[in-house]
Each structure stands twice: as structure tokens, then as C-alpha cells.
Amino acid sequence: MVPDLLSHCNHGKILPIHTIFRKNIYVYPEPDGRWKNKMYLSEMKEGQVGVIVHVGGNTSFRRRLLEMGFIKGSEVYIEKYAPLKDPIELVIKGYHVSLRVEEASHITVEDVSKGQA
Amino acid sequence: MTSPKALTIALTGNPNSGKTTIFNNLTGTRQKVGNWPGVTVEKKEGTIHRYGRDLKIIDLPGTYSLTAFSIEEVIARNFILDESPDVVVDIIDATNLERSLYLATQLRELDTKVIFALNMSDMALSRDIQIDSVKLSELLDVPVVYTVGNKGEGTDDLLKKAIEVAESSQKPPMERRVKYSKDIEKAISQLSGFIEDRVKDNFSYDVRWITIKLLEDDEIVKKRVLESVNNQGRIILEEAKQQRERLTRLYNDEPGIVMTEERYGFIAGIIKEILRIPRKRRVDVSRNIDLVLTNRFLGFPIFIFFIWAMFQLTFTVGAYPMELIGSGIESISSVMSSLLPDGLFSDLIINGIIAGVGSVAIFLPNILILFLCIAIFEDTGYMARAAFLMDKIMHLVGLHGKSFIPMLMGFGCNVPAIMATRTLESEKDRILTILINPFMSCSARLPIYILLAGTFFAERAGNVVFSIYLIGIVIAILVGRLLRSTLLKGDTAPFVMELPPYRMPMFNSLMIHMWDRSVIFIKKMGGIILIGSVVVWALSAFPQNFQFSRDYDAQILSIKNSYQVKELSITGQEREELERVTNKTIAELESARSAEKVEKSYMGRIGKAIAPIFAPIGIDWRGSVALLTGFVAKEIVLSTMGVLYAAGGKEETETLKETLKASGMTALSAFAMMVFVLLYIPCLATVAAIRRETNSWKWASFSVVFNFSLAWIMAFAIYQGGRLFILHFI
Numbered sequence: 001m002v003p004d005l006l007s008h009c010n011h012g013k014i015l016p017i018h019t020i021f022r023k024n025i026y027v028y029p030e031p032d033g034r035w036k037n038k039m040y041l042s043e044m045k046e047g048q049v050g051v052i053v054h055v056g057g058n059t060s061f062r063r064r065l066l067e068m069g070f071i072k073g074s075e076v077y078i079e080k081y082a083p084l085k086d087p088i089e090l091v092i093k094g095y096h097v098s099l100r101v102e103e104a105s106h107i108t109v110e111d112v113s114k115g116q117a
Numbered sequence: 118m119t120s121p122k123a124l125t126i127a128l129t130g131n132p133n134s135g136k137t138t139i140f141n142n143l144t145g146t147r148q149k150v151g152n153w154p155g156v157t158v159e160k161k162e163g164t165i166h167r168y169g170r171d172l173k174i175i176d177l178p179g180t181y182s183l184t185a186f187s188i189e190e191v192i193a194r195n196f197i198l199d200e201s202p203d204v205v206v207d208i209i210d211a212t213n214l215e216r217s218l219y220l221a222t223q224l225r226e227l228d229t230k231v232i233f234a235l236n237m238s239d240m241a242l243s244r245d246i247q248i249d250s251v252k253l254s255e256l257l258d259v260p261v262v263y264t265v266g267n268k269g270e271g272t273d274d275l276l277k278k279a280i281e282v283a284e285s286s287q288k289p290p291m292e293r294r295v296k297y298s299k300d301i302e303k304a305i306s307q308l309s310g311f312i313e314d315r316v317k318d319n320f321s322y323d324v325r326w327i328t329i330k331l332l333e334d335d336e337i338v339k340k341r342v343l344e345s346v347n348n349q350g351r352i353i354l355e356e357a358k359q360q361r362e363r364l365t366r367l368y369n370d371e372p373g374i375v376m377t378e379e380r381y382g383f384i385a386g387i388i389k390e391i392l393r394i395p396r397k398r399r400v401d402v403s404r405n406i407d408l409v410l411t412n413r414f415l416g417f418p419i420f421i422f423f424i425w426a427m428f429q430l431t432f433t434v435g436a437y438p439m440e441l442i443g444s445g446i447e448s449i450s451s452v453m454s455s456l457l458p459d460g461l462f463s464d465l466i467i468n469g470i471i472a473g474v475g476s477v478a479i480f481l482p483n484i485l486i487l488f489l490c491i492a493i494f495e496d497t498g499y500m501a502r503a504a505f506l507m508d509k510i511m512h513l514v515g516l517h518g519k520s521f522i523p524m525l526m527g528f529g530c531n532v533p534a535i536m537a538t539r540t541l542e543s544e545k546d547r548i549l550t551i552l553i554n555p556f557m558s559c560s561a562r563l564p565i566y567i568l569l570a571g572t573f574f575a576e577r578a579g580n581v582v583f584s585i586y587l588i589g590i591v592i593a594i595l596v597g598r599l600l601r602s603t604l605l606k607g608d609t610a611p612f613v614m615e616l617p618p619y620r621m622p623m624f625n626s627l628m629i630h631m632w633d634r635s636v637i638f639i640k641k642m643g644g645i646i647l648i649g650s651v652v653v654w655a656l657s658a659f660p661q662n663f664q665f666s667r668d669y670d671a672q673i674l675s676i677k678n679s680y681q682v683k684e685l686s687i688t689g690q691e692r693e694e695l696e697r698v699t700n701k702t703i704a705e706l707e708s709a710r711s712a713e714k715v716e717k718s719y720m721g722r723i724g725k726a727i728a729p730i731f732a733p734i735g736i737d738w739r740g741s742v743a744l745l746t747g748f749v750a751k752e753i754v755l756s757t758m759g760v761l762y763a764a765g766g767k768e769e770t771e772t773l774k775e776t777l778k779a780s781g782m783t784a785l786s787a788f789a790m791m792v793f794v795l796l797y798i799p800c801l802a803t804v805a806a807i808r809r810e811t812n813s814w815k816w817a818s819f820s821v822v823f824n825f826s827l828a829w830i831m832a833f834a835i836y837q838g839g840r841l842f843i844l845h846f847i
Binding site: 100 | 181182184186212213215216219371373374377378381394403404407411412413414416417501504505506508509510512518611612613614615616617618
């Protein structure tokens with residue numbers, strides 16, 4: 001829940017935060033050089049492969065996705081975008097699932113397509 | 118030996134795991150389809166007698182997990198907890214092992230006997246997926262049986278194993294369950310110790326399971342704990358809350374999420390030991406089909422073609438058996454009229470019951486074909502693609518792609534369609550989908566369009582009917598947007614939907630599917646429509662003794678007499694001519710008499726009383742009566758029109774068409790009436806379904822009032838607008 005808050009801030013903007021929230025903010029250093037091509041799942045193109053880094057959003061959405069296999073470290077293949085560019089068809093853990101672009105923007109992935117090509 | 122009590126076998130598994138196929142294999146035609154108590158998720162069960170035992174087989178709703186997020190999950194979980202089936206069979210899709218095992222590990226956490234059915238093992242084999250089932254059985258301490266649902270293989274083994282496990286005295290194994298990380302296990306043992314200290318043994322559930330659920334912050338379990346151990350419950354929940362907070366600090370995430378990840382970690386360990394998958398991506402038939410069916414350019418044209426083909430098939434192919442049934446009903450009617458003595462009773466049978474039910478029964482072929490098409494879409498997996506294609510559009514309306522499926526089913530019958538909205542997870546999505554569903558023109562309304570369009574638009578009837586359907590869709594979209602921005606504000610639920618591989622539909626399951634739904638229609642015919650027809654007949658047959666404005670009988674008699682006199686003096690052509698004229702006059706008099714009879718009946722009086730409401734939209738008092746009776750069921754509109762317009766004459770459509778034309782109805786007023794029929798009050802059964810599904814009279818009455826007003830306004834705009842247009846431009 002908490003790291004999510006930060007990932008949704010607009011980079012470069014300064015946000016004032018009330019003291020009662022401050023004690024709930026944790027900052028984690030990202031392992032150096034581990035994620036080079038980090039992006040949102042919604043930014044990926046057809047045929048690319050990503051490894052899930054983090055699933056954000058509200059609790060029930062996260063739980064649902066996790067239960068369907070969107071676990072840290074799982075590989076996601078972008079099968080295709082629907083004719084109207086939304087939703088996206090993904091292959092994860094060997095099965096096909098569709099997700100809206102907006103929802104995919106809560107999922108952070110590491111683009112590993114280059115290594116696989 | 119006395120025969121042992123019936124064993125209960127519950128089937129569970131992921132959606133698309135082939136669970137329903139296995140259920141059909143096991144029970145065949147001996148299945149009962151109903152609802153789960155209190156909710157309207159379909160409950161299927163069947164009782165069979167095999168291996169000397171009575172077996173009750175329950176098909177639990179397909180779920181990915183046993184968390185309490187969707188109503189299906191709650192039902193499946195509560196059944197296992199409260200009804201304690203003798204054994205639970207988890208149907209595992211062998212081609213989708215990793216995800217399937219998630220549910221399996223959750224089942225193992227419950228205090229119940231489980232066996233696994235590795236289904237579609239042939240598919241897995243053909244894809245070079247190798248599963249070490251012996252090891253799987255060993256690692257989770259659960260018997261494993263191979264099945265191939267669509268070929269009926271392994272069904273007997275499964276039953277034998279299920280009986281064996283159900284009757285064994287062994288308790289479900291406690292070991293070989295998911296082991297969580299140290300801190301979580303510590304929290305589990307502390308909390309379960311805390312619970313055991315306080316409640317001892319008046320707790321009917323597995324304590325470890327309850328503890329895990331409390332750490333996951335499961336609302337339903339929390340409520341149950343409060344209910345079952347009232348005074349201690351609060352303390353337990355408080356302790357659980359503290360443990361949860363401690364874990365949250367420790368993991369920087371909610372314990373529920375961490376535990377989900379750890380379950381998958383546990384599964385990953387199993388997978389590593391038992392599963393061999395080919396490294397390279399293979400040619401996948403299903404994927405290739407999707408290259409075409411959900412193609413950027415071809416996807417929509419093909420989709421529209423399928424829908425078009427479905428309607429064509431329904432109405433052109435359906436026309437042949439329709440004729441057959443029609444003539445069958447006619448001959449029954451004529452046999453009855455020759456058997457029964459003339460009088461009120463024979464009138465009730467022939468003009469009330471046979472005519473009323475018969476005019477609906479002839480649409481049975483259409484409905485069977487429509488439901489068959491929908492069953493094919495569902496069983497092949499195309500339904501999910503339709504939702505995938507349509508989600509963007511549905512989302513614009515504020516709906517979920519999954520709403521498209523109930524909307525499409527609405528073309529068949531709104532009642533099962535409204536029931537199908539249960540697949541939607543969000544309450545608001547569900548209510549919205551339910552409320553706009555009646556605008557999807559159900560098959561009961563079609564006969565009315567066919568008659569009106571066929572009468573007034575001749576060869577363009579097809580296009581006119583199509584435009585009515587289109588108007589319904591457009592109205593649904595507009596109303597959807599309106600409600601979403603006013604009464605039902607809020608976000609739509611996440612669109613996490615599996616796109617299962619395409620499958621060849623099985624004949625058996627198609628038939629069962631089609632049958633289940635058609636039964637609803639037939640029941641409606643036997644119940645509501647039968648009663649409705651009798652009421653309509655009674656209203657139009659009474660009062661019996663009133664004064665006709667003319668003495669029709671005397672007039673007819675005098676014409677007959679004068680014919681007989683003249684007949685003797687002329688021959689040949691003249692005589693034929695005279696005979697023709699005489700018969701025509703008599704027929705006119707007879708029909709005028711029946712028309713007057715109806716006009717003076719209770720029905721006619723009601724119709725005339727409400728006629729002013731319908732006059733501005735071009736519907737006369739007979740149309741008003743017909744529409745009024747349509748509230749019972751839309752099919753009745755047609756049979757009422759049959760009685761009122763063709764009054765007393767034959768129940769043939771041709772006669773009705775002629776009378777309609779003669780009644781002063783125009784193409785424009787016919788169109789206005791069709792639009793009105795499309796939009797106005799949903800039928801009684803639909804209103805009942807709305808009330809049941811939304812669980813509120815508020816929404817049901819909203820639907821009645823809103824739809825009626827909308828229908829009137831639309832019909833008014835069309836009729837009056839059209840008249841102005843014709844007046845000024847043509």
C-alpha cells in the first residue's frame with residue numbers, strides 16, 4: 001500500500017504532506033542496477049515480455065491479481081491490444097487473461113524483451 | 118447390510134477447468150438446476166446411484182480462490198464449511214497447473230477431504246506438458262485421478278476414488294499444507310493458541326484456517342467469529358488486529374497479500390518438482406484462431422457477422438418448425454371444437470387456452486435456436502472474446518465487458534440474462550446492467566415485431582425489426598450513461614478476465630445448456646402465460662348478456678333466406694356471383710358482431726378507459742388492451758391482439774394481418790407501437806427477477822416507472838414527429 005503512494009506521485013513535483021501521514025511513509029532504496037528498464041505494464045507493446053516488479057492499486061484489486069498469478073517475478077507476455085486499444089491480452093503462467101490499460105498502469109514491470117529476443 | 122446414507126460429493130475448480138463437463142458426465146440428464154438459497158447463482162446438483170451407493174453430486178461455482186471477494190467464492194466456501202460434503206473433488210486444469218494449484222492449496226487449508234482430478238490430461242500431453250501426478254499426490258497428500266472430461270475418460274475412476282476417500286475413516290491430513298514464513302507462522306500459532314485458550318471446543322471450524330482468515334482480514338470470517346463466540350469474539354478480533362498490524366509493519370504490506378505471495382511460492386516449489394514444460398513456445402491453435410477473431414481489423418466485422426448469423430439462423434431456420442407447430446395447434450383446435458359442444462367451456466378451451474398458449478408455443482423453435490447459439494458462444498470460449506472486444510465500448514457506457522454477456526443473453530430472455538449478471542463483481546455494475554437489460558429486446562417481443570413489421574413493411578420487415586433492436590441498444594447505452602452519472606456513480610470493477618483456450622463444444626453439454634434455459638421459457642408458458650390467456654379471455658368473454666346495437670342474428674338469417682329464395686331462380690355464373698356476395702355480407706356481419714362483443718366486454722371497457730393515454734402515440738383501444746396484458750408476459754400482447762382484432766374469426770396470422778390493416782393502423786403507428794413494446798414495462802417475470810437480483814423493490818419499481826415513461830416519450834416523438842414529417846414533406 002505504502003510504496004504505491006509514492007509511485008503515483010508526479011515526478012519532479014513537490015507535494016506537501018501532513019505530519020500524520022509522514023510517519024507512515026517509508027522509503028526503500030532500489031537494488032542498484034537491478035531494474036534497468038522499469039516501466040508500467042500499460043506502456044509495453046505487443047510481443048514484449050516483462051517481469052512483474054510490483055502490483056499497486058487498492059487491496060481487492062491487488063488480491064485478485066495476485067491470486068490469478070500476478071506475483072512478483074512472474075513473466076508477462078503482451079499478447080495483443082484489443083482492436084480499440086483497450087483492454088490488453090496478456091499471457092501469464094501459461095494462460096491468457098485480459099486487463100484494462102488503466103489497470104495495467106498499476107503494475108510495474110521490468111522489460112526483459114531484449115534479453116529474450 | 119443396510120444401504121449407507123447418500124454420500125455428498127462437491128465439485129470445485131477454476132472457471133473453464135472443465136468442471137461442468139465432468140458434472141454432466143457424472144450426472145447425465147439426472148441433474149437439477151436451481152439457485153443457491155438467498156442468492157441467484159446457479160446451483161446444479163444431481164443424484165445418482167452407482168457402486169451400490171446413492172451419490173449426491175453438487176457443482177460448486179467456478180472460482181480461482183476461496184477468498185470472500187465474489188459471491189461465487191463465498192458460496193463455494195460456505196458450502197464446504199457448513200454442509201461438510203463427504204469429499205470435495207477439485208478439478209484441476211492440467212494445462213494450467215500453477216494457477217489451479219492456488220485453489221487446491223486453499224482447499225487443503227480447510228478441514229475437508231479433498232481429491233484432485235487432473236483434467237484435460239490429454240491436452241497437456243499433446244502440448245508436451247508432463248506432470249508427475251504421483252509426486253503431486255505425495256507432496257500435498259491428496260489422491261490424484263486423471264480425467265479427460267470431454268471424452269468421458271476417468272469418470273469412473275474418479276467416482277471410485279471419491280467413494281473410497283469419502284468412506285474412509287481417516288481424517289483429512291493435517292500435514293503437507295502451505296507453510297508460511299517464520300513470522301507469519303509465529304503469528305498463526307500465537308493467534309490460534311489465543312483462540313483455543315478462549316473457546317476450547319465449541320468452535321466448529323478448523324482453528325488454523327480461522328486464524329489464517331483473520332490474519333487476511335476476511336470480513337465474513339470476522340463476522341462468524343463474532344456470532345459463534347459472542348463475548349470472546351471481540352477480544353479475539355482485537356488480538357487478530359494487533360497481529361495483523363505487527364505483520365504489516367514487518368512486511369510493509371498487508372498480511373493477506375504476503376500470504377497470497379507465499380502460497381504461490383509454495384506452489385512454485387511443487388511445480389518445480391512435478392512439471393516439465395517444453396521450453397520453446399509452440400504453435401498454439403487457440404492463439405492462431407485469436408489472430409483472426411480478435412484481430413485489429415477483422416475482430417469487429419467477424420463479431421458483428423456472428424451476431425447477425427445468430428439472428429438469421431434463429432428466424433429463418435426457425436420459421437420451418439414454426440409452421441409445423443402452427444398447423445399442429447390449428448388441428449388440435451379444430452379437433453377440440455368438433456369434440457366439445459358449443460358453449461362457454463369450449464370457447465374457453467379453444468379461444469382462451471389453445472389460442473393464447475398456442476400463439477406463444479410456436480416461438481419455441483426460435484427460442485431453442487437462440488439459446489443454442491448462445492450456448493455455442495459460451496462453450497467454445499467466444500463469449501470471453503466478445504467481452505474482450507466490447508469492453509472499451511461497454512466501459513464508455515460505464516459498464517464492464519462482462520456486462521456484454523448478460524446483455525447479449527437479454528436478446529433471448531431478460532430473466533436468465535438478469536440472473537447472469539451475477540458474474541459481475543461490483544454491485545453498482547450489476548444493478549446498472551440489470552436496469553438496462555430490459556432494453557435488449559427479448560425473444561418474447563419478437564413475435565409482435567414480426568407481425569407488425571410483416572403486416573406494414575412487407576419485404577422491408579427484416580430491416581425494420583433490425584432497427585428496433587438497434588434502437589434498444591442505443592437507448593440502453595444512453596440510459597446506462599445517464600444512470601452511471603446520476604444514481605449509480607462510481608468506478609467499474611477491474612477487468613481481470615480469463616480468455617480460455619477455444620474448445621470444441623460438446624453436443625451433450627450444448628443440449629443441456631439449451632434445455633436448461635428453454636425450460637424457463639416453457640415454464641413461463643405453462644404458468645404465467647396460461648393464466649394470463651385465461652384472464653384475458655375471461656375479460657373479453659364477459660359480460661355475456663348485453664344488448665347488441667343491431668340484431669345481427671336476424672339480419673344474417675334474413676340474408677340467408679333471401680339467398681335461398683333467389684338461388685332457385687338463377688343458374689351458372691349469376692348464381693356463383695350471388696353466393697359470393699352473400700357469404701361476404703354474412704362474414705362482415707359476423708365479424709362486426711364479434712367486434713361489438715369485444716367492445717362491450719370488460720376488456721373493451723378497460724381499453725377504452727385507458728385509450729386516451731395511448732392515443733397520442735397512435736395506438737387505439739385494442740392496442741392499449743394488448744399492451745396492458747403484455748405486462749403479464751410480452752408474448753400475450755400478440756395473443757390479445759389475436760383475440761381483439763381477428764375477433765371471433767380464425768386464429769390465423771393472415772386474418773390478423775388483414776384485420777390490422779383494416780383497423781386504421783398505419784406503418785407509422787405500427788412502428789411507434791413496436792418502439793413502445795421494445796421499451797415499456799418489463800414483463801412480470803423480469804420485474805420479479807430485477808427485484809430478486811437487486812434485492813430491492815425500489816429498483817424494481819424504478820424500472821417499471823422509468824421504462825414506461827421512456828417508452829411513451831419515444832413512441833410519442835416517433836409518431837407525432839413522423840406525422841409532421843409526412844404532412845410537410847410527402
